[in-house]
Amino acid sequence: MIHPAIEVHQARKHYGAIKALDGVSLRIEQGEFFGLLGPNGAGKTTLINLLAGLALPDGGRLSVLGHDVVKEYRASRRLLGMVPQELVFDPFFTVRETLRLQSGFFGLRHNDAWIDEVMHHLDLTAKANTNMRRLSGGMKRRVLVAQALVHKPPVIVLDEPTAGVDVELRQSLWRFIQQLNRDGHTVLLTTHYLEEAEALCTRIAMLKCGQIVALDSTQNLLANLTGYRVWLKLAGSLPDTLLKQVVKQTEGSHLLTLSSYHALELVLAELRVAGVAIQEMSLQQPDLEEVFLSLVGRTSSGVKHAKLL
Numbered sequence: 001m002i003h004p005a006i007e008v009h010q011a012r013k014h015y016g017a018i019k020a021l022d023g024v025s026l027r028i029e030q031g032e033f034f035g036l037l038g039p040n041g042a043g044k045t046t047l048i049n050l051l052a053g054l055a056l057p058d059g060g061r062l063s064v065l066g067h068d069v070v071k072e073y074r075a076s077r078r079l080l081g082m083v084p085q086e087l088v089f090d091p092f093f094t095v096r097e098t099l100r101l102q103s104g105f106f107g108l109r110h111n112d113a114w115i116d117e118v119m120h121h122l123d124l125t126a127k128a129n130t131n132m133r134r135l136s137g138g139m140k141r142r143v144l145v146a147q148a149l150v151h152k153p154p155v156i157v158l159d160e161p162t163a164g165v166d167v168e169l170r171q172s173l174w175r176f177i178q179q180l181n182r183d184g185h186t187v188l189l190t191t192h193y194l195e196e197a198e199a200l201c202t203r204i205a206m207l208k209c210g211q212i213v214a215l216d217s218t219q220n221l222l223a224n225l226t227g228y229r230v231w232l233k234l235a236g237s238l239p240d241t242l243l244k245q246v247v248k249q250t251e252g253s254h255l256l257t258l259s260s261y262h263a264l265e266l267v268l269a270e271l272r273v274a275g276v277a278i279q280e281m282s283l284q285q286p287d288l289e290e291v292f293l294s295l296v297g298r299t300s301s302g303v304k305h306a307k308l309l
Contacts (some may be wrong), residue, residue, distance in 0.1 A: 001066075002228070003030075003063070003065050003066030004066075005028050005029060005032065005062075005064070005070075005186035006027070006028040006064055006155065007028075007062070007063045008026050008027070008047070008051075008060070008061075008062050008187060009023045009025050009203070010023050010024070010059065010060035011050060011057050011059070011060035011061075012024075012032045012044075012057060012058045012059035013050060013055065017201050021043045021046055021047060022043075022210040023132055024047060024210070025060075026205055028188060029186075030154070030186055031184055031186055032202060033178075033187045033188055033189070033200055033202050034189075034204070034293070035189050035191070035197040035200070035201030035203070035230070036048075036188060036189050036204075036205050037194070037197060037205070037207070037292060038206055039202060039209055040206035041209075042179060042207040042209065042210070043209075043211075044124075044190045045159055045206055048082070048188075048190065051080065051082075051157060051188075052077070052080060052082045053069055053077055054295060055077070062093050063076065064079045064091075065154065067081050079151055079153055079243060080155050080156075081148035081157065082148055082156075083144050083145050083147075083148045083158045084159055087137060087140050088144075089132045089133075089140055089144075090149075091133040092132075093132055094129050094131055094170065095119070095127050095128050095130055095132065095134070096112075096128045096129060098143060099119070099143075099146055099147060099150050100115065100116045102113070102147045102150050102151075102162070103150045103151065107148055108150065108151055114152065117147060118149050121172075122142040122172070122173070122176065124139070124143065124146060127139060138165040138166055138169050138226065141161065142169065144161075145158075153185075154184070154185055155188065156177070156185055156187050156188070157188045158188065158189045159190050161189070161194070162191065162193065162196070171196075178200065197218070198222075201218055202217060202218060203215075204216065204217075204221060216262065227259055228258040228260070228284065229256065229258060229265075229283075230256050230258055230281065230283050230284070231284060232255075232276060232281050233253045233281070234252060234276050235276065235277040235279055235281035236275070236277065238275075239271065241270050242254075242267060242270055242271075245258075252279075255284075279303060
């Protein structure tokens with residue numbers, strides 16, 4: 001029997017009167033690159049903490065490759081590599097010592113060859129013998145990623161892994177993670193960089209107030225939940241008939257919403273009738289930020305779930 005990489009069924013977690021998770025269900029297949037998005041306080045980190053055994057659910061069931069995270073904690077934790085959001089480190093060890101210690105937690109010894117490979121891919125080789133407290137914030141985050149990978153877990157969970165790091169690190173990290181995904185590792189990512197999720201994830205779940213408000217392929221979310229936009233630089237004034245479509249405008253430039261490609265012809269026709277010449281024009285595809293703002297801006301009762309795939 002082939003088990004999903006991660007399965008969550010009606011997960012609930014309350015902190016007093018606060019419902020951090022309120023009946024969340026999702027299934028992530030082996031080999032997926034899956035995105036978990038939502039505003040602060042939506043329940044993303046709570047869900048990850050439940051998967052990693054750092055908190056216990058108040059209801060529901062969560063499993064990693066078929067192993068219940070509560071009843072089979074050891075087995076599920078061994079299959080999971082987690083990069084936490086917080087920079088947590090031991091200030092008394094070097095980078096190499098930190099990774100060796102982490103290996104020991106999983107019963108691994110003499111795995112320096114793999115540690116060297118991980119450090120190489122994360123540009124940590126030159127810092128191998130540097131004490132952790134002497135590293136920059138970006139370097140410490142690289143070590144957190146390396147710690148999550150020392151036991152070669154088939155499922156990798158990344159909780160805001162590029163928060164506060166420079167562009168170069170972000171790009172090198174994603175190249176490495178994408179290669180791991182191509183090699184068969186399942187990746188679960190939470191991020192506030194929506195362009196990252198759009199570029200990397202094949203499917204996305206969006207959380208709001210502890211509930212999933214959308215769960216679909218990235219392509220379907222972009223295609224079904226937003227329209228298109230056209231940017232126009234005009235030699236004259238925009239006709240009054242098009243003002244209701246304006247999203248943003250500056251002197252001479254206008255960004256208009258379009259319900260479809262056919263609607264673009266209607267806009268052009270209005271401009272021809274008004275005798276307004278187009279100096280520059282570009283058609284913009286919808287992006288994940290529009291989807292995100294559209295969904296999390298609604299009340300939970302007003303949101304229709306995207307099609308479950």
